[in-house]
Amino acid sequence: LDYQHVQVPFEITLWIMLASLAKIGFHLYNKLPSVVPESCLLIFVGLIMGGIIYGLNDKSPPVMDSDIFFLYLLPPIVLDAGYFMPSRPFFENIGTILLYAVVGTIWNVFGIGFSLYGICQVKAFRLQDVSLLHNLLFGSLIAAVDPVAVLAVFEEIHVNEKLHILVFGESLLNDAVTVVLYKLFRSFCEMPAIKSVDVFAGIGKFFVVGLGGVLVGLTFGMTAAFTTRFTKDIRVIEPLFVFLYSYLSYLTAEMFHLSGIVAIIACAMGMKRYVEANISLKSHTTVKYFMKMWSSVSDTLIFIFLGVSTIGENHEWNWPYICFTVIFCLIWRALGVLVLTFFVNRFHVNTITSKDQFIIAYGGLRGAICFSLVFLLPDFRRKKLFIAATTVVILFTVFVQGMTIRPLVDLLAVKRKRESAPTVGEQIHIRFLDHLLAGIEDISGHWGQYYWKDKLEYFNSKYLQKILLREYDQPKSSIVLLYEKLERKHAIELAEAGQLGHAPSHPSLLNNDRIVVTDKKLEDTLNPDVLENIQEILARNLYRIRRTGPAYNRHTLPGETEPVEHAKEILILRRKSL
């Protein structure tokens, strides 16, 4: 037996296997995951595992290594989040999200830090040796809402899109703030004296870390898109580039002390559109599937490790400090959301309701990022107290808040996510309104989001697409893409039902009664009336897909789109319908 030789990969594989089997186990009992969030169950499994290891070895089980967490477990989750980020609601609410992420987090850090310092001044609590800087450092790591924990809970409760993106977007973007404040306070702790220059340098760092991350991410994203231009002959390694470049963007950002999370999100969002157009359908399925798989495994491992690491002897228990930490975390977040939302609502027509505010405040879950950061603290006397407090805050938020948020959402009747995808009609109207608003903004001289969106779209179609896309002969509008997707889905469903040869979609053309049988099957899978209407309309109008420029376009004149071909096409269509 030669265990030494295979130990590392063997143990990694076994941990992943345990995580996957735990996931399967929960889903075998359908009732369990509908009551308790998966994250709680996984932490519970981790606690049991940790208990077993502790019992067998009689020493603390291994603690989740911060390096493993930040270098290997976190990136897949953030990549998945960035790649599948709904870009429209994200950019529509970017102002509010940034306000929560930057101002809200700073507010929480200083609020929690200063009030805990106040608690430390009470003599009866025996905490006088914890300095203000240490409290602020602790505040900086405990204040940030954790994207992994938020995702795990919010994916199951299906709140409305805006509310979801506000909480989730905040949890992703606050990384830049957390990184800066954490490193700032840590270096302050080690400095003999703090000059005011250092404080200003710290403020300047916010912009460097955040914007630097975006820049690194976009650079790698564009390079990824450019690379996939040339993979036509080796389809099989296409998915690799998506993963390699995003991971490189994360590592590069981390290397330069920028925000890795912000970088990987910028990379994923930047490349998605072009990569999707360049790579084959199967490659794309693989990319999507593997991203989901990877992030789901990482997520599972993180929660299990969180449970395992909780067991052990590295805690110092101090009732007042720990209890007040939990209380201050709740209070300062609630206050912060209330104050910030008050200002947000003054400038927006579509306001955030008080129910939504409650869920935003209540959804501020802490998770593995805090946990890893607290272990990365330099050694000092009260480190074990901070570890204990962090563990309690995480377990409290994940278990108590995570388990009660679903009943609360039901109780408050918070607006839910709409179940159905937007129809083609809706999409056309949204598009139309976008153009209309861009036009209005241009005339009124107001440079709002529609103006910038339009500018970006112009830049994209004029330069970026030409460089990054392989086949730039006909830009497909999203409606045509939706139609194609529907058709493909329809075709596969038909083929899987064994109906392909028998189900032409124009029953009026046939004088055969077999149609009655086959259409019945079709009804089970898709609403045939809706589909037929769409097909009818699209088949007539988009039969030969043409450049679907809208009637109003600020960059081209109406006559520019090859009038001769256009006319010919109309002629063909007319002849057919006659």
Next chain:
Amino acid sequence: LDYQHVQVPFEITLWIMLASLAKIGFHLYNKLPSVVPESCLLIFVGLIMGGIIYGLNDKSPPVMDSDIFFLYLLPPIVLDAGYFMPSRPFFENIGTILLYAVVGTIWNVFGIGFSLYGICQVKAFRLQDVSLLHNLLFGSLIAAVDPVAVLAVFEEIHVNEKLHILVFGESLLNDAVTVVLYKLFRSFCEMPAIKSVDVFAGIGKFFVVGLGGVLVGLTFGMTAAFTTRFTKDIRVIEPLFVFLYSYLSYLTAEMFHLSGIVAIIACAMGMKRYVEANISLKSHTTVKYFMKMWSSVSDTLIFIFLGVSTIGENHEWNWPYICFTVIFCLIWRALGVLVLTFFVNRFHVNTITSKDQFIIAYGGLRGAICFSLVFLLPDFRRKKLFIAATTVVILFTVFVQGMTIRPLVDLLAVKRKRESAPTVGEQIHIRFLDHLLAGIEDISGHWGQYYWKDKLEYFNSKYLQKILLREYDQPKSSIVLLYEKLERKHAIELAEAGQLGHAPSHPSLLNNDRIVVTDKKLEDTLNPDVLENIQEILARNLYRIRRTGPAYNRHTLPGETEPVEHAKEILILRRKSL
């Protein structure tokens, strides 16, 4: 800048990136890969990289770590090979493959070992300190044909299926022999005296290592199949199990000093059938795609590292030893193939032609396995000589043989692989003949391959499928699966051509002239006559897929397949055709 922190993942990612970009680069110039095999180009890239590193650092570039090779780079390639192994030709030729793999490899090891020992006795060559055992040890590592190198070359030259499986199967299964002989001679080298008991124990180990590998592989394969029964609610982690269990089988086999390659192949071949039936179509696409991607990257990395590791100062040059090694490798393989094939041909009707024999002998490429094994040798005075000889043999076989084999195949007019997939008609006939032969063997009392295949099939459908498959209500015959696959492919192609709504496959049912237009597009992608015929036949006969038991079945009586439903079905069909 904090490079230390991200160094490991960063450098790994960069190496993979280099490998992928090199692959893209070659394919941009279509002419290059058609003349020079990719493996040669990659070694060349590696040599250049190694030269640059050597030039910059003025010391030998890092050598490919044997652990990294055996634990991380080799498994994906072998998994891919096992999963996509054409099982029919493999099992039809299993006897010949085993003969080449076991007897042929032993023949080569002792042939090369003893004749090199003979060379060492020539005083002028100054090699008298190389003992017989060291020569045999060297023979055991240089004798084995390398699956990675063989795959890289043979995938491009498209020889007929039997020839391919003979060379490729041998290269995979000889691993068991190589492992045993290598470890045997290595322990002999360290022993003070060798008893005859040790020699017999060595012979016994062959069976343990080979059959143990098969057993470990099948155990993990069946467990994997069983696990995928329960993944219906979490489709997203299905692909993971395929990879985890195969990797575990490899690691477990390695841990017990069994053949990891044999284990992973047995695991992949064992689970494939059941896993495919259990997991979703998208999961399966992901599994296939990722396997191909992973193996292709591993393969690329191996050849690049091979090139990099060649540069450096760990070679001892001795003209006679190195030249004679190359010559003996060629001669003994050629002799071995000739002698073994002579016996094989006496017992087979479908003989191996002399052209095929030449290609088998000439296709005996050496690769990274030899290279890793030679570095794993215990340190002794002449290790550097062995490293040099191994490097030369690998470069000689990959460059000279690999580059000339394609022209030789053309020149000799070796029978090529048939381009088209077998038609449904052929498949039906093959199936029919199998059953016929199984019946004949049963009557004549001869327990041949058909008899065992039939037994296995019975065992499979009676027990294994019930345990391992989720939906065991209707075993789909391969013909029905082929039909479904064709239909699905057809549907997707139609949808992608935008023709779905307009192309019913029964033009006779329509009195509309649009059909003429659409059928023209159809002709470009599929031969419409063939497809229509198949559809017509299958649609009538398999409209409601029924238990397609063949007329002759040794385990069920003809009347057993629900006669009432059967009759009803026929009634429906008849009513329709009237």
